[in-house]
Amino acid sequence: MPIQVNRGVVGREYPPFSVTLERGKIKEFARAIGDLNPFYLDDEVGAASEWGDIIAPPTFAVTFRDERAGAGALLRDLGVDIARVLHGEQEVEIVRQLTPGETYLCRTKVVDIYEKTGKSGPMAFVIRETAITDRTNEIVATMRHITVVRL
Amino acid sequence: MKYAKVYFEDVKVGDELPPLVKGPIEQIQLTRYAGASGDFNPIHQDDEFARAAGMGGVFAHGMLSMGFVAQATTDWAGAGTVRKLGVRFAALVRLKDVVTCRGRVLAKSSKDDVNLVELEVWAENQRGEKVVTGRATVALASRA
Numbered sequence: 044m045p046i047q048v049n050r051g052v053v054g055r056e057y058p059p060f061s062v063t064l065e066r067g068k069i070k071e072f073a074r075a076i077g078d079l080n081p082f083y084l085d086d087e088v089g090a091a092s093e094w095g096d097i098i099a100p101p102t103f104a105v106t107f108r109d110e111r112a113g114a115g116a117l118l119r120d121l122g123v124d125i126a127r128v129l130h131g132e133q134e135v136e137i138v139r140q141l142t143p144g145e146t147y148l149c150r151t152k153v154v155d156i157y158e159k160t161g162k163s164g165p166m167a168f169v170i171r172e173t174a175i176t177d178r179t180n181e182i183v184a185t186m187r188h189i190t191v192v193r194l
Numbered sequence: 195m196k197y198a199k200v201y202f203e204d205v206k207v208g209d210e211l212p213p214l215v216k217g218p219i220e221q222i223q224l225t226r227y228a229g230a231s232g233d234f235n236p237i238h239q240d241d242e243f244a245r246a247a248g249m250g251g252v253f254a255h256g257m258l259s260m261g262f263v264a265q266a267t268t269d270w271a272g273a274g275t276v277r278k279l280g281v282r283f284a285a286l287v288r289l290k291d292v293v294t295c296r297g298r299v300l301a302k303s304s305k306d307d308v309n310l311v312e313l314e315v316w317a318e319n320q321r322g323e324k325v326v327t328g329r330a331t332v333a334l335a336s337r338a
Contacts, residue, residue: 075230082273126247130256134280
């Protein structure tokens with residue numbers, strides 16, 4: 044018996060949250076991937092670079108999380124257990140590099156839900172977008188996240 | 195040479211990125227990635243949980259594989275060059291899998307002093323099955 048997802052979630056905007064980027068988190072993240080690029084890890088290389096500091100790897104913005112706006116909140120709103128979800132697709136657009144000490148504001152909303160039947164059965168695709176802005180309200184990066192729910 | 199600078203003029207449509215081989219994937223890397231990313235979904239850590247969920251055992255975070263693809267892109271194009279990266283997670287990456295990331299230049303364009311290169315990027319496992327497929331856009335410096 045397939046489960047239902049709460050389609051009323053489409054259009055929901057989660058509470059904005061701010062993140063101040065820590066130098067150590069950038070390095071921890073790069074090392075966890077095994078990406079030892081000196082522009083992520085070496086403060087001297089960063090200081091001499093066009094950005095004046097180390098920068099975050101392209102996928103770093105996924106670490107910007109908040110309990111009220113993250114996957115946990117989404118799953119509660121959808122009425123879905125975490126054991127049923129898979130990461131379907133992810134897109135990131137980078138306008139400016141993320142650098143340590145900067146404070147960013149993240150706003151996530153659910154933009155669409157659609158259902159499709161694949162070879163493993165019926166699935167719902169939940170699309171969220173997150174806009175990341177800086178202190179001057181300029182857009183720094185955007186993310187598009189597709190969560191697959193096995194119904 | 196790794197981290198050599200690539201200039202826009204030197205890139206041709208059809209050029210291939212040097213393959214980046216990652217793995218074999220070990221549980222400790224998934225645990226480490228969970229800590230670094232904040233994604234503590236037990237499906238990547240707890241084999242019993244993953245089996246009960248019908249997934250046949252733990253598998254890697256999709257975002258870890260995307261991170262590998264991003265690394266292959268920046269190893270070639272340089273850190274800070276990625277303007278856009280979009281991927282689909284086509285198959286699960288399991289423990290002991292070896293993931294090879296590849297890419298190919300699809301198109302080049304210049305507008306307002308910004309030189310963009312569009313890439314097809316993907317990752318495959320040791321059986322040659324694609325685990326990630328996607329597109330990347332990088333901005334490269336000009337020799338001019």
